[in-house]
Amino acid sequence: MRIxxxxxxxxxxxxxxxxxxxxxAKTLSHEIILVGKDPEIREELRxxxxxxxxxxxxxxxxxxxxxxxxPVEECRSKPDSSLMVGAGLIxxxxxxxxxxxxxxxxxxxxALLKLKRIPGVIRPAIAAPLxxxxxxxxxxxxxxxxxxxPWHLAQFAVMGAIYMKSLFKIENPSVGLLSxxxxxxxxxxxxxxxxxxxxxxxxxxxxxxxxxxxxxGLTDVVVADGFVGNVALxxxxxxxxxxxxxxxxxxxxxxxYKLGALLMSSLFSEMKTKMTVDVYGxxxxxxxxxxxxxxxxxxxxxxxxxxxxxxxxLAASGMVNHIKTRMEQIKDRISxxxxxx
Numbered sequence: 001m002r003i004x005x006x007x008x009x010x011x012x013x014x015x016x017x018x019x020x021x022x023x024x025a026k027t028l029s030h031e032i033i034l035v036g037k038d039p040e041i042r043e044e045l046r047x048x049x050x051x052x053x054x055x056x057x058x059x060x061x062x063x064x065x066x067x068x069x070x071p072v073e074e075c076r077s078k079p080d081s082s083l084m085v086g087a088g089l090i091x092x093x094x095x096x097x098x099x100x101x102x103x104x105x106x107x108x109x110x111a112l113l114k115l116k117r118i119p120g121v122i123r124p125a126i127a128a129p130l131x132x133x134x135x136x137x138x139x140x141x142x143x144x145x146x147x148x149x150p151w152h153l154a155q156f157a158v159m160g161a162i163y164m165k166s167l168f169k170i171e172n173p174s175v176g177l178l179s180x181x182x183x184x185x186x187x188x189x190x191x192x193x194x195x196x197x198x199x200x201x202x203x204x205x206x207x208x209x210x211x212x213x214x215x216x217g218l219t220d221v222v223v224a225d226g227f228v229g230n231v232a233l234x235x236x237x238x239x240x241x242x243x244x245x246x247x248x249x250x251x252x253x254x255x256x257y258k259l260g261a262l263l264m265s266s267l268f269s270e271m272k273t274k275m276t277v278d279v280y281g282x283x284x285x286x287x288x289x290x291x292x293x294x295x296x297x298x299x300x301x302x303x304x305x306x307x308x309x310x311x312x313x314l315a316a317s318g319m320v321n322h323i324k325t326r327m328e329q330i331k332d333r334i335s336x337x338x339x340x341x
Contacts, residue, residue, distance in 0.1 A: 001096045001312040004086045007036035008064045010101030010299040014044045017101070020304020022048065025055045027305070030312045033095055035059045035086040061085040067297060071105035075113060083107060087114035090290040097311035099282065099304070101295035108144055108285055108294075115289040118320065120327030120334070123148075124287030125156045125226070126294060127163050128233050129280040132217030138164055139214065139222045142283060143230035149341075150194040151334045153177070153223050154201050158326050159286040160221035161203045166317035167310065168220075176209030176219035178228060184208060190225065197337050198223070201330055211235075237277070244272065281307030284314060286323065291315045 003024075007017050018041065021032045034041050038060040045051055063081040065074045075084055083102060087110045089095035100107050108124065117124060125141035140156050141148070157175045164173040177194060179187035184195055187208060198205050206219045211232060214222055224232065251257045261268065281303055282295035293311045295303055 001315050002031045002033060002094065003308050003311055003315075004033040004035050004059070004089045004095035004098045005304070005308070006082045006086050006098070006100035006102055007034045007041050008082050008102070009099075010295065011067065011297045012299065014040060016299050016301045017304055018044050018048060019301035020299075021056060021308070022050055022053055023301060023305045024308035025053055028309055028312065030055070030308055032056045032308060033059055033089065035061050035089070036064070036082045037062060059085060059089065065103055065106045065110075067103050069103060069106065071103060071109040074103070075106055075109045081110075083110040084114065087111050087290070087292065090292075091115055096315040097291035097293065099293045099295060099307045099311055101282070101297055101299035101304075104143065104294050107292065111285055111288045111290070111292045115292070118287055118289050118324050118327055120331045121155060121159075121287040121323070122334070123152050123155075124285050125152075125159065126283050127160055127286050128229075128283040129277070130214065130233075130236060131277070131279075132215055134217030136168060136280075137214060137217050137220060137222055139224070139229055139233060140286065141224065141226040141229045142233045143226050144285070145226040147227070148190065148225035149338075150190065150197045151337045153190070153194045153225065154197040154334065154337070155287070155327070155330075157198050157203050157205070157221065157223045158201050158330060159323055160223065162319060162322045162326060163284060163286060163314075164220045166319040166322065167313055170220055172204045173220035174206045174218075175203045175221040175223065176206045176213065178214075178222050178224040178232065179208035179210065182208055182210060194223075197333075200333050278303040279306055281305075281310040284311075290320060 061082040063078040065081045065083050086098045091114050123145050126144045127138045127140040128142035129136050129138050138160050140160050161173045164170045179191045251261045282293040285292040291314045293307050
């Protein structure tokens with residue numbers, strides 16, 4: 001697979017992106033296309049002692065979209081930015097996937113401008129994979145759409161199930177709708193109106209799930225609007241960090257605790273690895289006509305390596321075509337729901 005990578009994305013600039021690309025090129029069989037300012041990329045490669053690495057090429061993009069910039073204005077005013085050029089490589093058939101740790105809103109805008117939506121998809125969604133007690137659960141939408149209608153959430157449920165089947169090989173992923181209780185009588189108007197629609201989507205629908213069910217891994221997919229989903233995601237990430245900090249503080253108070261921690265160091269290391277989202281590389285933007293992976297702004301080389309691995313797997317799985325097929329199959333049900341409202 002040919003994976004285009006935004007070399008300038010993220011809070012730390014070129015270094016983690018290029019280090020991750022070099023690691024992926026040594027370990028994986030994919031071709032990696034670094035998109036960005038050619039002279040700066042070559043200079044960074046030189047500093048890393050890899051002036052002419054195998055399976056890595058450069059596509060020059062002289063402009064960069066800022067992390068805090070207004071997405072639509074920036075993308076339209078910077079057609080030669082690494083985001084716009086990188087997404088364009090998929091449309092031109094020169095790349096099979098695109099990865100960026102840049103401005104998430106701008107990544108979505110660039111993907112929509114260059115790749116367009118899959119026919120039938122009303123709104124794309126960010127699908128955030130999360131480590132859970134039972135394995136992995138994907139939460140969507142994780143921040144792309146603040147205000148949603150029932151048919152948006154119904155499409156998220158379908159796309160999330162396809163993603164879990166494509167990447168994690170779960171034959172019939174279970175889907176839950178995030179609510180304030182497990183009873184179908186609870187929840188706000190959006191939840192109440194979405195429940196019967198998801199039941200009609202042909203997915204393995206578990207029903208309403210609560211926030212506490214996400215870390216338990218009760219369902220493979222959890223659906224919510226982008227506002228609630230993003231709050232849940234940030235709370236999840238923050239809670240994991242706080243638990244480890246509290247544990248470390250208490251261990252440092254007594255010698256006996258320190259000795260016990262030393263004996264359990266491999267266990268702590270294993271738990272830290274399991275709880276970090278770096279292993280997933282990033283969150284796919286589902287619903288656009290191509291594989292696009294959005295990485296965390298504080299990206300690491302290991303996260304970029306995994307993003308290359310995951311995006312290659314998603315491209316090879318034919319996930320985009322599977323979503324196209326399902327959107328065609330359910331379009332009448334979605335249209336009926338919109339007309340009914």
